[in-house]
Amino acid sequence: MPTVEIVRFPGSDAFVDNQLVFKECLSTLVRSEGCIRPVLDLINSNPLRLIGSHLPALTTASRSRISVPATSSSVRPSQSTQAKGNVLNFCRTAWETYDHHMKLTKHESYPGLIDSLNLASSAPLDVQHVDFDEDAAVAFSSGVTEVAIVTPRSDIDLQEAQELLKTLREHTVAQEACHAVALGESRENNGTWFIVVGWDSVQSRLDAAGKDPFPEIIKRLHALAEIDLKHTKLSTRNRREGSYDRYP
Numbered sequence: 489m490p491t492v493e494i495v496r497f498p499g500s501d502a503f504v505d506n507q508l509v510f511k512e513c514l515s516t517l518v519r520s521e522g523c524i525r526p527v528l529d530l531i532n533s534n535p536l537r538l539i540g541s542h543l544p545a546l547t548t549a550s551r552s553r554i555s556v557p558a559t560s561s562s563v564r565p566s567q568s569t570q571a572k573g574n575v576l577n578f579c580r581t582a583w584e585t586y587d588h589h590m591k592l593t594k595h596e597s598y599p600g601l602i603d604s605l606n607l608a609s610s611a612p613l614d615v616q617h618v619d620f621d622e623d624a625a626v627a628f629s630s631g632v633t634e635v636a637i638v639t640p641r642s643d644i645d646l647q648e649a650q651e652l653l654k655t656l657r658e659h660t661v662a663q664e665a666c667h668a669v670a671l672g673e674s675r676e677n678n679g680t681w682f683i684v685v686g687w688d689s690v691q692s693r694l695d696a697a698g699k700d701p702f703p704e705i706i707k708r709l710h711a712l713a714e715i716d717l718k719h720t721k722l723s724t725r726n727r728r729e730g731s732y733d734r735y736p
Contacts, residue, residue: 490584491583491585491589493581493615495578497609507528507608510579510604519597520595521592522588526579527580528577580628582625589617615676617675620671621671627668627670627684627686628684628686630686632690632719633685634717635683636716639681639714639715656683656702657669657683666696667688669686
């Protein structure tokens with residue numbers, strides 16, 4: 489499976505006014521060896537409520553190490569990428585291999601890409617690379633996409649948490665309204681897992697969550713891990729769509 493690079497950032501005033509400030513970033517990515525498809529996902533949604541707990545908007549529980557050259561101080565990991573008004577954006581790029589991404593970081597075009605990212609963001613970027621066990625493209629392109637970031641607590645049995653995630657995945661993918669489930673661990677934050685689920689709608693996800701055995705599974709998982717959760721219909725732009733169709 490491809491390595492998926494996920495950059496999360498709240499949009500700057502410049503980005504909100506004109507999303508073409510992101511042009512250089514996507515143009516550089518699409519020309520890079522091993523880049524399958526760079527996509528900008530525009531998110532504007534509120535976090536949902538899990539059974540028995542309220543989950544905050546997308547935040548990272550611990551600092552991550554960003555895979556960029558040591559000389560690049562313009563990109564910094566953040567403990568919170570929550571934007572004003574709960575607006576958050578993803579730039580996700582599928583790479584043939586992680587090595588292809590690392591090769592780009594050494595290219596002369598990379599500083600310009602970073603400048604473009606920082607111009608579009610109003611806060612430090614959160615960059616992570618995930619090796620999903622299934623093709624995440626189906627989930628990202630569904631009617632509603634669920635993105636859950638699961639960070640096990642330090643004092644728990646990691647094996648138990650991982651088995652519970654697999655159980656949750658088995659029951660989720662069996663739901664008629666579920667299009668796909670992809671599960672993968674972050675390279676930057678060992679032990680942090682990304683779950684991406686495609687649903688027909690937010691209501692179909694809520695309906696499924698109320699059925700057995702989901703309430704008990706979710707309750708157990710919340711006891712073992714910190715969970716950041718978002719559900720949204722992604723508004724996607726790439727070099728061939730929407731405002732980016734003028735890309736070379």
